Amino acid sequence: NAGVTQTPKFRILKIGQSMTLQCTQDMNHNYMYWYRQDPGMGLKLIYYSVGAGITDKGEVPNGYNVSRSTTEDFPLRLELAAPSQTSVYFCASSSHPGQGGTGELFFGEGSRLTVL
Amino acid sequence: LAKTTQPISMDSYEGQEVNITCSHNNIATNDYITWYQQFPSQGPRFIIQGYKTKVTNEVASLFIPADRKSSTLSLPRVSLSDTAVYYCLVGDLWISGNTPLVFGKGTRLSVIA
Numbered sequence: 001n002a003g004v005t006q007t008p009k010f011r012i013l014k015i016g017q018s019m020t021l022q023c024t025q026d027m028n029h030n031y032m033y034w035y036r037q038d039p040g041m042g043l044k045l046i047y048y049s050v051g052a053g054i055t056d057k058g059e060v061p062n063g064y065n066v067s068r069s070t071t072e073d074f075p076l077r078l079e080l081a082a083p084s085q086t087s088v089y090f091c092a093s094s095s096h097p098g099q100g101g102t103g104e105l106f107f108g109e110g111s112r113l114t115v116l
Numbered sequence: 117l118a119k120t121t122q123p124i125s126m127d128s129y130e131g132q133e134v135n136i137t138c139s140h141n142n143i144a145t146n147d148y149i150t151w152y153q154q155f156p157s158q159g160p161r162f163i164i165q166g167y168k169t170k171v172t173n174e175v176a177s178l179f180i181p182a183d184r185k186s187s188t189l190s191l192p193r194v195s196l197s198d199t200a201v202y203y204c205l206v207g208d209l210w211i212s213g214n215t216p217l218v219f220g221k222g223t224r225l226s227v228i229a
Contacts, residue, residue: 041221058218092159103165107158107160
């Protein structure tokens with residue numbers, strides 16, 4: 001199992017550009033999440049999904065969009081990038097307790113984004 | 117959603133036992149307590165989870181008093197490699213339309229030789 005895979009690992013954007021952070025998991029987890037972490041701070045939840053076709057906003061959704069067309073993939077779209085979106089982005093997945101899991105979050109390695 | 121409060125930072129010498137306490141006064145009946153560890157430039161990693169009393173695994177122990185308004189993560193005989201940020205999360209594992217687990221600021225543990 002590869003677990004949770006994020007691409008790209010690093011990216012520099014200019015203000016106003018758009019991009020998509022890719023996230024895929026091979027654990028058949030229903031739940032997927034996107035967090036951002038600013039330097040020296042904790043993680044902030046951007047969006048989450050409880051299954052294919054279902055997404056919901058987290059703590060800091062403004063400036064981002066997501067989609068969940070398959071169980072495996074949960075891409076995060078940044079529209080009109082701003083310097084405030086400079087951060088490290090983490091994708092995570094977890095199993096529903098009904099699947100026999102503990103709700104443990106499995107994280108990807110992160111995507112470091114800089115907006116100049 | 118239960119709010120958590122942890123110390124911002126702690127220092128410890130190698131070989132000592134470290135106890136990190138988390139306060140969660142408004143914990144709900146269905147909420148579990150989960151601790152994560154994060155090293156620099158990595159995603160958080162699950163350490164331990166519990167609902168009540170004591171839970172122990174190969175890495176740590178988790179103590180939860182009867183009123184469940186706080187919990188204590190215990191790391192036995194820490195080493196330099198335990199230097200990391202530790203997060204306490206409280207929430208309903210089933211989500212059920214509620215906002216899922218959110219991370220606080222965590223406790224930055226520094227282990228000194």
